[in-house]
Amino acid sequence: MSRVVKVMQMQLINRWTFLGVPAVILVVTFLLSYAIWVIVPGDGRVYSGATQAVLWYFLVLGIQSMTMTFPFSQSMGVSRRTFYLGTLGLFAVVALAVSTIYYLLGLIERATDGWGQNAQMFALDWLVGSAGVVQVLFYFVAMVALFMIGFWFATVWKRWQTRGMLVAWIGLGVVALGLVALTTWQGRWPQVGTWFAVQTPLSVTAWTALFCAVLAAGSYLTLRRATP
Amino acid sequence: MTNPPGVISLRNVTKRYRDTTALDGVTLDIEGGKIYGLLGRNGAGKTTLMSLLSAQNFETSGDVRVFGEHPYENDGVLARVCFVRESQKYPDDFKAGHALKAASLFFPGWDAAFAAELVDELQLPLKRSIKKLSRGQLSAVGVIIGLASRAEITVFDEPYLGLDAVARQIFYDRLVSDYAEHPRTIILSSHLIDEVANLLEHVILLDAGHVIIDDDAEAIRDSAATVLGAADAVASFVEGRTVLHRETLGTLASVTIDGRLTEAERAGAAYQGLELLPVSLQQLVIRKTKKQEHTERASASPIRTGARQ
Numbered sequence: 201m202s203r204v205v206k207v208m209q210m211q212l213i214n215r216w217t218f219l220g221v222p223a224v225i226l227v228v229t230f231l232l233s234y235a236i237w238v239i240v241p242g243d244g245r246v247y248s249g250a251t252q253a254v255l256w257y258f259l260v261l262g263i264q265s266m267t268m269t270f271p272f273s274q275s276m277g278v279s280r281r282t283f284y285l286g287t288l289g290l291f292a293v294v295a296l297a298v299s300t301i302y303y304l305l306g307l308i309e310r311a312t313d314g315w316g317q318n319a320q321m322f323a324l325d326w327l328v329g330s331a332g333v334v335q336v337l338f339y340f341v342a343m344v345a346l347f348m349i350g351f352w353f354a355t356v357w358k359r360w361q362t363r364g365m366l367v368a369w370i371g372l373g374v375v376a377l378g379l380v381a382l383t384t385w386q387g388r389w390p391q392v393g394t395w396f397a398v399q400t401p402l403s404v405t406a407w408t409a410l411f412c413a414v415l416a417a418g419s420y421l422t423l424r425r426a427t428p
Numbered sequence: 429m430t431n432p433p434g435v436i437s438l439r440n441v442t443k444r445y446r447d448t449t450a451l452d453g454v455t456l457d458i459e460g461g462k463i464y465g466l467l468g469r470n471g472a473g474k475t476t477l478m479s480l481l482s483a484q485n486f487e488t489s490g491d492v493r494v495f496g497e498h499p500y501e502n503d504g505v506l507a508r509v510c511f512v513r514e515s516q517k518y519p520d521d522f523k524a525g526h527a528l529k530a531a532s533l534f535f536p537g538w539d540a541a542f543a544a545e546l547v548d549e550l551q552l553p554l555k556r557s558i559k560k561l562s563r564g565q566l567s568a569v570g571v572i573i574g575l576a577s578r579a580e581i582t583v584f585d586e587p588y589l590g591l592d593a594v595a596r597q598i599f600y601d602r603l604v605s606d607y608a609e610h611p612r613t614i615i616l617s618s619h620l621i622d623e624v625a626n627l628l629e630h631v632i633l634l635d636a637g638h639v640i641i642d643d644d645a646e647a648i649r650d651s652a653a654t655v656l657g658a659a660d661a662v663a664s665f666v667e668g669r670t671v672l673h674r675e676t677l678g679t680l681a682s683v684t685i686d687g688r689l690t691e692a693e694r695a696g697a698a699y700q701g702l703e704l705l706p707v708s709l710q711q712l713v714i715r716k717t718k719k720q721e722h723t724e725r726a727s728a729s730p731i732r733t734g735a736r737q
Contacts, residue, residue, distance in 0.1 A: 203503050206533045213526045214519070264520070271517035272527070274484045276534040277506035277579070424501075427485050428517065 207278060207286020208293075211265060218261070218294055222254050226301070229253045230321065237317040245314070248321040254298060255346050258291075262350025265291070266358060271428035280423050288416065291347050299339035303332060330401040338401050341408040348415035355419045359426040435460030435581060435613050436481060441490035443476050443637075450476040452637035453490070460581075460613040463603075463627050465645070467618065467713055468634035474617045475514070477634065478583050481615075482511040494581065510535060510579035512570035514586040518558040525554035527569050528576075537578035542606070546572045549598050550591075563590030571599050575606060583615045596620075600627060621710040631709065635717045645709070652712050654684045657702035665702055672715035684715055 212218055229250035237246050265287050273283045306323035314320055327335050356364040383389055399407075436458035443451040450473045458464060466474050479485035480492050483499040483506065492498060499505045518527050528547070532538045547554060550568040553561075561569070571587050588596045604627060607614060618624045631648050633641035641648060652672060655662050659681040670686040684707055689697070697704050707715070 203507070203534070209533055210530045213529050214521045214523075217521050268517070268519040268521070272519055272522075272530070274482070275510075275512050275516055275573075276530060277482065277503075277509055278534060279483075279501045279503045279506055281501055282503055425486065427479075428513075 203278060203282045204286045204289060207273065207283055208290040210273065210276070211269060211287060211290050217264070218290065222257060222294070222298060225254050225257055226298075233319070233321055234315060234317070237315070237319045242318075244318065246317065246319045248319065251302060251321060255343055258295070258343050259346040259350040261291070262347040262352075263354040264350075266351050266354035270358060270423075270426070274428040280426070281420075284420055284423055288351075292344065295340050295343040295347065296336075298343060299336045302339045303336045306335065327401050334402050334405060338405045338408075341405050341412055344412045345408050345415070348412050348419065352415045352419045352422070355422040355426060358428075359422050434458070435495055437493040438477075438480075439491040439493075441480065441487045441492060443473070443480065443485070444488045449637050451480075451487075454634075454637070454639055456632065456639055456642060458613065458615075458632075461611055462629040463607060463614045463616060465618065465621075465624060465628035465631045465709075466615055466634065467621060467631060469717055471636075472634040472717075473637045474634055475585060478511055478585055478615065478617065481581065481583065482506060482509045484511065484513075507534065507536060508580040509583070510574055510577040510581070511583040512573050512585070512587075514570075514589060516566075516570055518569070520559055522558045523554065524552055524556055524558060524561060524565070524569055527558065528554070528572060531573045531577055535577035535579055537580075537610075539576050539578060543572055543576035546575060546602065549602075550595055564592065564595065565590075567591050568595065575599075575602060578606075578610055578612065581613045581615070583617075585617045586619060587616075588618070588620065596623065600624070603627065621713055622708060625709040628709075633713055633716060635720045638720075640716055640720055648709065648712065649706060650688055652684060652686050652707045652715070653689055654682055654705040654707055655697065655702050656680070656682045656705060657700070661700050661702055665697060665700065672712075672719055684711070686716075 229248075233248035233250045236248070240246075269287070270283060278286075302322050305321075306328065309315060309319070309321060309323045310328065327338060330338075353365070353368065356368050360367070383392055434457055436456070438454050438456040441451055441454045441456075442449065448471075450471075452473075454473075454477070466477065468474050476485060480487055481494055481499065483501070486500070494505050494509060497505050499509065522530075528543055532540060532543075546552075546568075550572065552565055552568045552572065556565075558566070558569070567587060567589050568591065571584070571591075574582050574584050574587065588599065591599065600623070603614070603616075616624060616627065625645075628645045631641055631643060631645050632639060643651070654673075655665055657665075657680070659676055659679050662681040662683050666683050666685050671683055672686050673684040675682045689704070694704060
């Protein structure tokens, strides 16, 4: 267990990677958005999707923490399982912190009438009706999902290199195509539309969590036989 | 700390990559508490062997035991083994100092003061990004981690790449003096055999995935000799012996023979006016590996060209 904590410490040796960069992205995207709201006169509600920026960084972080740190951890006498638990554990803590910050900023946003600019960045209409814990969970699983996508692809790359990437992408393409074809032939598009329409923040969170769990299990099984 | 006998044991270990066999049925016991030289040509299987000891790679068949257990997913064993690769990858966002800090987390025996001395002597710029280090500085990071970790099994995979002569000497000196104070098992893989020959207490020579020498350095030095003298006298002296190498110059011949000579044989050689010269470890390695290839070719078995990964 203590070595799992040490893996977390190792990932934090350069504090910028997991803490500094996300903080800077968050602050800078907020300030830029705010500047835009002030400069560009708008009538009615103004929106900003800049909260996504941190999420995309987490995708990159998922790739990096695997490709760059895994080979090094091997020379540090860290088992694959310990590396996996430490890295995912640390990310979970970071993602939970950022999700909570998003939620709190959302509260402030609503209390200040959209930062005094009638703006919407954190308190998404679709989400604010839900309980606080659901909002935090929603952000959390979204972040974990992006991180896991990056991490899983990097693990496949680490284990099977170009061949693995090709198979993974072609496989995903074939599955997606197959689903589209099946839905079309069965004439099920209306049902699909209805299904998406009835999803609530909680159900989306649950589906995303399931997706994360599948990727997490897949990453672990792939990592078990990966070489540095 | 003294290691119990037999810190490492390999039983019939084979490692196959897609189209090459890097290790072919290797059985090897490493008693521990010595400085071992792991020698052999490129592709002989050295890096593969070292990777298996720290479960960085997996054997195709056979069994690997380190401190009596298999190292795979075994944090208890892995914490006692330090193996920094020749082409070790470091996180891109690391500075040189970060790598040492990480090592201090994971190796229980880490000596920060010793590491600081080495940083000073090897002039490693701690604040410089790993990506911007020269080849020699990168090697210095590996050398410092290896030495200061004081891991019970420390593996150096050609640790001197890009290091200048002064830095290499610092490494050898520090290795010997620190090893004297903190005995442990050190495995040193090297191409500069003459340079490290004096450090080695035990030599393991790999060739095309086979162990062809596994013996005390002392014993190996006596295990072959070069006979120098008149061609016909040399020819009759080496009759019936395994010849590793033969050179003639006019009426003079110089023949390297495998096998220990008895006192009587030595006296006999002197009587016939033949000179017996010791064979350096480097020479012996060259002769032995060449002979091996020669025999393999003669027996028409395929020449293995192991690949390092």
